[in-house]
Amino acid sequence: MSDYSVLPRAGLPGMLRSEWTKLRTVRSTVWSIVAMAGIAIGLMSVIAWSIMRQWDSAGASDHDYLARHPLEIVLARPVFIAQLVIAVLGVMVISAEYTTGMVRSTLQAQPRRLTVLTAKILVFAALMLVVGEALAFGGFFLGRAIIAEHIPVSLGDPGVTRSVIGAGLYIAMLGLFALAFGAIVRHTAGAITGVLGLILIVSQLTQLLPGSWGAHVNAWMPTNAGRLIFEPTLPAGALLTQWQGFAVFSGWTALLLAVAAYLFKTRDA
Template sequence: MTTTTPAAVPAQQSSAKTAYKVTGPRVLRSEWAKFWSLRSSWITLAVAVVLLVALGAIASATYSPDVTAPPNGPGSGTQDAVSLALLGVTFASLAVGVLGVLLSAGEYSTGMIRSTLTAVPRRLPVLWSKAAVIGPVALVVSTVGALAAFQLGTLGLHGEKIALTMGDDGVLRSLAGAGVYLGLVAVFGVALGVLLRSSAGAIAVLVGVLLILPGLAQLLPDSLYDNINPYFPSNAGSAVYALHQSSDALSPGAGLAVFAGWVALTLVGSAVRLAKTDA
């Protein structure tokens, strides 16, 4: 009589299944590797930092006390060291937003999204992982760029009345707020890319929402425009990093809540489409 060990095969099968199980951390590591393997990630991040630092430093170096800032936007209409240092945030927001779009919609353009969703059939972890990768990366890189822009700006503003230091009230909050805003813009780009599944279309919507929509809204009656203007995504986001707010602008906390709400709403829409429709 011979004896067998039938439990050995199921144990091996169980071990194999455990080794290749799709989990959130593994999807996150995959998206992390995918992000840094793309040349566009390095180039676009570099462009964002260069725009942020260079424009801020140039604005500070060419500052003239006889020139005042336009009254539009979240600021009080007067220039300060922080507003000059963060002059490049608008242009940097386009760079990180485009990077978010390319990270998500780029897979639809190349057809790679089919392989991604085959490997991760539950789908939604892919979206959350892309957002979790690009958001913190853009936040850290942008915050470093904002700090560098401010430090370089202090050289150009030496002796001027508007000169500030890191220890002055609100300065660190504003510089960190710029990083938070740009991090959320990057996540907004990811959500738009998944929602629209077209790089060109998502970039067009990104530019329209952040830059064109507030300008077009000026065609509305003044009473209506004054009520809704602070709640546009870019205006709410600008309030997050403005050192001084005008009377009709949101506070930094309220601005962050409103802009984060826009991003969350777009993420929900992209999640629904990703889960319900084929790639």
């Protein structure tokens, strides 16, 4: 009879390989990333091209604004579009396993639940960081080529390199933020609704809150704070710097991941 006691105990390295295999072989992951890049960069290119076509008919105030905010065209808009796909993908990375029941098979193979969740977080974070930086730099260089005739911009300009790198960091952090939502809610439609509602509606509505406390609530909302990382300059009176804003977003994400880890460990699969 075989002596199973001498077999090595399954650990994090094995789970990392397993989660990477699952992530890269699921068609929705690949197609979501392709769609995200195609739509974000493609739409940015069309918008930038249209703006340049109308350059001669635009007023001096428009010229001045675009010259002072070139990353609004080549970086902020692609990220705004990409974040919607990233939020959906982050939720589905874990909620889809609950929908299909695959999570039970995973936990039978590896009963240590925190090891499973840690592997899922690390693999997805690494993928989103690579995809996010590729999207940020790709969008920047393509957009720069389109607007170069009228609006010169380079990585050497103040704050530009940090903004491009920061856009990739924001995408990766948003992916983890959405993953945490998916792990907490465990229902794909509900978690997606929650994440997109926070990004598109709640974060914007906080601008309507009165007084200084309203300004602080708005500034400390997760994605409002996180987006500062790809702003080359800040308006006068900003409550957070770029890195402080990203730290706030990271703190919100860490809090949600801690809640998700607790629930993942204590709830029935």
